[in-house]
Amino acid sequence: MSIGAFDRRQYVLIVRLLRTLGARRELTSQFGMHGPALGILAALLVLLGGFPALVALTGRVTPRDVLMLSQTMTLVLLVPLLIAEAADALLNPAEAAVLAHRPIGNLTYVAAKLTYLIGFAVVVGLALNALPALAGLRLEGTSRFYPLTHLAAAALGAAFTALATCGALGVLFRMVPAARVRNAALWAQLLGGLSLPALPHVLNLIDADIRFDGPYWSALPVSWFAALGLAGQGGSALFVPAFALPGMVLSAGLVLAGLSVLTQGYMIRTSTTRRAAGTTTSVRRSRLAMRLLERLTGSRAGAGSGLFVMKMARRDWQVRRTLLQAVVPLLLVVLTARGGLRSPFEEDGSFATHLLPHIFGIAMIAAADALAFSDHYRARWIFLTVPASGLRGVVRGTLATLWLSGAAIPSVVVLIVATAAWGVEHGGLYAAYTLAVLSCYLGVFGWAQRGLPFTRQADAKRTIGNASVVFLCIILGVAAAIVQVVWLFRDVGRVAIASLVLGATAVIAGRTSLRILENKALSLLAAFSGRDRRTFTVALDEAEDDDLA
């Protein structure tokens, strides 16, 4: 396969092209391509960096502790951001199709993309480390240059993380079909996250003696960059070459192997991703869902729309990503909570059981919030041809699908499991309460959908908005769960009454949400029926650099 030599002129052209496309909001699903979204993200990260900064200000820690904490936070936050960003940037078939038949070497193209991703990672790393770097001045043994070495270490650590993430994507590119790489990356990230709570149990099992200052930590990249941040400062770095070198060799191997895969036939495989993707569907399951949705919405249009939403939500990468990233970690926290899922009606019932209905509710709201944003938004013209009654059906079908998939089906599962575990009375009541809570979530938040389903281009700013909504729901959920523990579930009668009240509230709020959405539908359509005929008087690059011409 032809890798193609690196062409500096083409590299500069593509980097500038990406910058221009970003400035004009062509690729809004990527933070790095969306200035305002990146600005908001950076501001949030600066605030988040307040935590290690506060730790530093206590004065009870060493510079190494602060650096390790900051580097670890950077890594943990950067990896999920980068996986999403790199998957969108590197595996964009439409974008690759524009350039696939141009004489661009894979190496040149991948290098341009890496430049963009590394730039994004460095912005994230610097934002997150800004406050800890300044706070480090208060630590014993740091010089006045400490912020510079701290930030340099943060930037290098972030750049390394970007390279490692792209390397890992490259390895996945070799192992799974191109059309499934984004999914595989998402699952790899989630499984990585899922393995963290299991780690203490594993260490207990093998009876490992893990110390915070153990030399084995030197094998991890965070230690290398923390050591770099301590250059010229007082305090000892945790850097034991015997452990660090194997880690470095392994990391370099992963990065090089992954990047070398990416530069082999990369554009071909990416540009054919869509063609290679296959789909299948179960006709029998569709018919059953259609009948259920027709009952719920009272119209064929509603049922058809609901089924469409159901199928698209399973296949659309943007929706799937939002849903899985919001729900799986939360669900895991609940399922691995101490005490397991004991009956909430018992004196020592676990908090996790109380939280479970709210976790499902948060999942549903995250899905509802993400539904409008899709990779397939260009097919939205279909809604322009739908009569008004059909549009009402689309709105009803969407809400009905959300209720069916997000409230009814989880409640049935809860009913089966809880009845088997806690008996009919407690299980049935808990399931009824779960259904009422979930319906209430949908009723109260359902109106806030930001468009007809799958009609808007994925938008990085939306990711922040979605995270805010999820965060708000988590606060509400935890508060509600506390009320459940201290008062509600002390009495079966209270739970029954609460279920009825919540159910009634859900019906009223749901109808209001439906009305708001129905009224909004036409204006949502008008928003994308107009054409933007903006002209650009400035060419892609006002003047090509003389040295490149």
Next chain:
Amino acid sequence: MMAPSPSITVRDLRFSYGGPDILHGLTFDVRPGEVTGLLGPNGAGKSTLLRILVGILDASSGHVEVQGHVLPDGRLALKQTIGYVPEAAELYETLSALEFLELCGRLHGMDEDLLQARIETLLTGFGLFEDRLLRLGAYSKGMRQKVLLTAALLHDPSMLVLDEPLTGLDTDSAVLVKRLLSALAAQGRTVLYSSHVLDVVERVCSRVLILNYGRLIADGSPEALKSATHEATLEDVFRQVTQAGDVEPRVQQMMSCLRP
């Protein structure tokens, strides 16, 4: 006089997207200086074949040599010498036509003065020069197709591979493109042209390849094919060799499910 050596040589070409084969052992040559039409029903593998010939897809097996470059190894050098109009008009919507064409020309390493002069001439020819600063997202289907045709011609390729190039073009533009293709072939360039508009193919192409289910089922000049099949038009030839059934029963069946 000796015939010029083929600019496209395909031997036992097979291809699949991971499932069953899309192309089944294709073998043919295309010589420079002629417009070769590539015909076939939907799903016959025409676009896939063209994408292999321009180096966007790799053949599963077989020998493919285009413009002296053996694929897939020589694809980068090949892309310098060909102009390709893809089936789907993927464009950067927020760029203007001028910006997009400048990008294409610069990626081919064109001299800046020559690039600007060619853009002006070609866009003027297509009647788009006045709209060159308009973003591509605001272009009509036909206008986008003209931009793709311009981008394919910009670097003066010695071979043109066109996948449904007349899609969306108005009559005047279609006539212009047809004349242009004939003129380019007359200069000794290779033109490979895929289309479903058979009367245009009949008029423009000196040779026709017909694919069906990934197999080459006919190869010859339109006249030779008509003569061999005793048919009056290329459309009749096409229907005969692809064993297309009578459409009338299907029309009746479709009408029966609609309101009388």
